[in-house]
Amino acid sequence: MRVITLLTDFGMKDSYVGVMKGVILRINPEATVIDLCHEVAPQDILGAAFILKSSYRYFSDGTIHVVVVDPGVGSGRRVVCLRTSRYFFLAPDNGVLTLILQNEKIGEMVEVANGKYFLGEVSQTFHGRDIFAPVAAHLSKGVNLTELGPRISQAPLDSKHLKGQIKQVEIPRVNLRDDGNIEGEVIYIDRFGNLITNIARSDWEELKEKFPHYAVRILVGGKEISRVNKSYAETEPGELLAIFGSSNNLEISLSQGNAHQALGIGLGGKVVVEML
Amino acid sequence: MRVITLLTDFGMKDSYVGVMKGVILRINPEATVIDLCHEVAPQDILGAAFILKSSYRYFSDGTIHVVVVDPGVGSGRRVVCLRTSRYFFLAPDNGVLTLILQNEKIGEMVEVANGKYFLGEVSQTFHGRDIFAPVAAHLSKGVNLTELGPRISQAPLDSKHLKGQIKQVEIPRVNLRDDGNIEGEVIYIDRFGNLITNIARSDWEELKEKFPHYAVRILVGGKEISRVNKSYAETEPGELLAIFGSSNNLEISLSQGNAHQALGIGLGGKVVVEML
Amino acid sequence: MRVITLLTDFGMKDSYVGVMKGVILRINPEATVIDLCHEVAPQDILGAAFILKSSYRYFSDGTIHVVVVDPGVGSGRRVVCLRTSRYFFLAPDNGVLTLILQNEKIGEMVEVANGKYFLGEVSQTFHGRDIFAPVAAHLSKGVNLTELGPRISQAPLDSKHLKGQIKQVEIPRVNLRDDGNIEGEVIYIDRFGNLITNIARSDWEELKEKFPHYAVRILVGGKEISRVNKSYAETEPGELLAIFGSSNNLEISLSQGNAHQALGIGLGGKVVVEML
Known part of the structure; x- marks a missing residue:
């Protein structure tokens, strides 16, 4: 038994995903x-990168994570396959692995080129059907990475040496203001309308250390939030809240509601965390 | 092999469901x-209760039915796990099991509290990811209910004794009018726009017994239907029909159409069954 | 292990699909x-036929392909089951198998009638729940076609002899104009807004043979396209393209866009391929 995950922009309207599964199981x-x-x-590469991360x-x-968000399909863009200490990643070389590369130590990385493992x-x-699905299936049967194609780099592949070896997209970074406060932005919106920002828990903890006795004020869409919740339940239904x-x-x-709709804020919308 | 079903309000837009499966399979x-x-x-507890039922x-x-429709996540609300003669049910204690409790005889019922079976x-x-998925996976491996946490009640858990032991939500009941007729309401609308009411087949059979030689008239959204169909096919495309x-x-x-859209009737919409 | 595929118009809003799986696994x-x-x-029989094909x-x-797009459920319409050299097909006899019948040689074909293999x-x-799911599950356990019900025809079931044996729907055919050019139409629109026509690669190759030194002009929604691409990537983002x-x-x-939305063309929209 080997688990293969599929992360795509195919939607469920067509049979693209079903067909990929057919190829794998065959x-x-x-x-x-x-x-x-x-x-x-x-074609939302950044969204896919965030979901994967x-x-x-x-x-x-041993799980094989397959990403097929691939606006460059049919162009010269490479298909890459990585092995880390725990997982395999198979994806077009278009930046969808950017956030993974920041977290995982890469053991091996190849360009997928050996047509022997593709559909006829x-x-x-x-x-997705003709290359990603069959390659993932062969990987799950134990084929070695190096059989899939040439190694991309011989060097130890830590984040320092990755530049130029594999494509990385720019991730919106939080902006540290002169007054010490943080400006972030919305990078993902989920089904419930939660606005997920690029402000990490570590950014927040750093800020709290710098301003240990200050109160917090979070500004978003013209509204203010005056604390960071531990759970949704601390807040009354219908109230805005901020939470990790x-x-x-x-x-x-929005407690028991949809913040995205209520605030009219979308991807890229500004969120400021101030200490007062 | 053990089957685990997932019933959630997570949608398919995000990876919440995929991640739950990852945790279970791990x-x-x-x-x-x-x-x-x-x-x-x-957060539609009643809708989830109806689908589950x-x-x-x-x-x-032996199937383990997991429900994660959980507006109270992070509050003090309990997580409960029931064993009936054939199934397990794992859900927040917020009423999603109300309709199950009316049908099933409960063998055992515990509060899920033993962190040993949660994610680290x-x-x-x-x-869903941190408690429900791992607990369901452990159940599927044979862990006993009583290892998950304290029993909720020692008494035989029939519907008479359940009150106060586990949360139940109010289910819209049909209204028996003085003239013997039935007033019900729409409690679920499916993909095809079928308006599913709270009028059970038994309500209808009782009514027919009381008025054996009467004709039926069903009133909904200003329209009349003059019989209860046995199949969709008895009715011409485009006609309204009533069916169990x-x-x-x-x-x-609406035969080969969408009654919800055609009538403009939603959840809670009135449906009256009269004998004339 | 036997693979059963499900192709339905049930959507994911309800538990219809989940319940079919429950019945199968049981x-x-x-x-x-x-x-x-x-x-x-x-109720889109033609759309289902195209996806299946x-x-x-x-x-x-050995895969069992089950189709439940079934506007005639509950009418007298038959349920049929076919065996071809490689697959089984189980579907209502309403035309959803039309395109399969053009490609596959049928080994055996029965009317599904034996209630022993239905739910109680x-x-x-x-x-879907009461007949298709249990019949598919029994097939996957090795039940013979002929146990499901009477053979539909004893004759060798090639496309010539199929007429009248099983229902076929009319498929929009390409129109060969007097000047040798082709008029086709949109028969499917996928998630990306790609407009898929009924013009097959073989139609195109025939046309090219007839007019070997001509240039091509494709007319759709008032726009012109002047070549047939080999990949999306040959075209700049935002440009229209034609591709097999x-x-x-x-x-x-539309390269990195949605042709359906950009052109305002839907199912049945005309697409003309001219040689100049």
Whole structure:
């Protein structure tokens, strides 16, 4: 048994995901395929990177995480496969692995090029079916990374040496203001309308250390929030709240409601944390 | 092999459901996880209760039904686990099990409290991942209910003794009018726009017994229906019809169309069954 | 292990699909159930036929493909089961298998009628649960086709002899104009807004043979496209393109955008391929 996860922007309207599973099970009937998410906005590389980062480490050792958010399908963009201490990652080389590369120590990294592990006929439009699914299935059967194609780098692949070896996209970083306060932005909006920011728990803890006896004020969409909650339940239904959510990033939520709709704030919307 | 079903309001837009499956398979690689439904409206406890009631009994003996529709996550609300003669139910103690409790004889009922069966770190916002998934996985491996936490009641747990032991929500009941007729309401609307009411087949049979030689008239959204169908096919495309659907409740449908849209009737909409 | 695929118009809003899986696993705990697609537009037989045709052959030999797009549920319409050299197909006899019948050689074809393989109680509204799921599960356990019900025809079932044996729907055909050019139409729109036409790669190759030194002009929604791409990537973001997609039909796409929205063209929209 080997777990393969699929993270795509294919949606569920068509049979693209079902067909990928068909290809996988035809090659390895013992594989267990899990839908990580298929509703990434079409071609949203950053959204996929965030979902992958928040999710991958909850899976068993040896899980093969496959990402097919691939606006460059059919172009010369490479397909890459990484092995870290616990997982495999298979993805187009377009930056979807950026956040993983910051967290994981890479053991091996290859360019996927060996057509022996692809479907017999490779289309120019659906590599999920013709390349990613069969390669993942072969990996799950124990094929070695180095059989998939040439090593990308011989050097130890820590984040310092990765530059130029694999594509990375720019992640919106929090802005530390001169007065010591933090300006972040919304990088993901979930089904409940929670506005997930790029402000990490560590940013917040640093700020609290610098201003130990100060009160907090969080500014978002013209509203103010005066504390950081430990749970949704501390706040009355219908009230705005700020909380470090399941991804350890600061989230703006509306208790039993939808903050995204209520505030009219979208991706890139500013969130400021001030100590007063 | 043990089947675990998941019924949540997480939707498919994010990776919340995928992550729950990752946690389950990491603990029990042999578990089979089935999506019962993830599109319960956010925090709609009654909707979840209805879906669970209509669905649970089609699964194998020993299936573990997990419900995570949990507006109170992070508050003091308890998590409960029940064993009935055929199934396990794991859910927040917020009323989502109300309809199950009316049907099933409970063998055992505990409060889930033993952190040994939770993920190492428990967030205040995502108990689906941190509590429900790992507990379900451990149950599927054979852990006893009593290891999960203290028994909720020693008494035989029939519906008479349940009051105060576990939270129950008020279910809209049909209203028997003085003239003997029935007033019900829409309690669920499905993908096809079928308006599912709280009028059970038994209510209808009782009414027919009381008025054996009468004709029926069903009033909904200003329209009249003059019989109860046995199948959709008895009615011409585009016509309204009333039928006892797959959940054994009276449904108002539009043959090959969408009754919800055509009538402009939503949840709580009145449906009257009269004998003339 | 036997793979069962499900193709329905049930959507994911309700538990209809989950319940079908429960029924299948209760009868055959070893079955692997794959969602081919559940977002077929309600009662869209042609859409289901197209998805099935594009998808079925990527699955393992012996896969049981189940289609429940079934506006005639509860009417006298038959349920049919076919065996071809590699697959089983189980569907209502309403035309959803039309495109399969053009490609596959049928070994055996029966009317599903033996109630022994149905759920104990068969509703008039949910045959997916009461008939299709249990029959598929029994098939996956090795039950012979002929145990399911009477053979539909003794004759060799090639496309010539199928007429009248099983229902077929009319598929929009490309129109060959007097000047040799092709007029096709949009028969499917996918999640990305790609407009998939009924113009097959073979139509295009025939046209090119007839007019070997001509230039191509593709007309759609008042726009012109002057070549057929090999990949999306040959075209700048935001530009319209024509390409033979993963189903080998001509598709109109907007590079990194949504052609359906940009052109305002829907199902049935005209696409003309001219040689100049």
